[in-house]
Amino acid sequence: MFSLIIIAILIVLFLGGDRLTAIGKGLGDGVRGYRKARREPDPPAEKPQPPQVEESPPKLLPAKGESSASRSDDSDS
Numbered sequence: 001m002f003s004l005i006i007i008a009i010l011i012v013l014f015l016g017g018d019r020l021t022a023i024g025k026g027l028g029d030g031v032r033g034y035r036k037a038r039r040e041p042d043p044p045a046e047k048p049q050p051p052q053v054e055e056s057p058p059k060l061l062p063a064k065g066e067s068s069a070s071r072s073d074d075s076d077s
Contacts, residue, residue, distance in 0.1 A: 012020065 015023075
C-alpha cells in the first residue's frame, strides 16, 4: 500500500495538478459518453436497396463463316 502512495506522489510531481485534472475530466467525459451511448437504442437501420440493373437485349454474333459486313448487307435487302 505504501508503494501506491509513493507512485501517486511521483505522478503528481511529474505531471502537475492542472494536467491531472484535465486528464480526469477527459476520462470522465469519455465514460459518461460511453454509458449514454449504451443506454440509447440504436436508430433503425435502413435496408440497402439492391442496385437496379437495366437488362439490354443480347447482342447477336455472326454465325460461323459469316462476317459482320455480310450480315449487315443481308438485313438491308
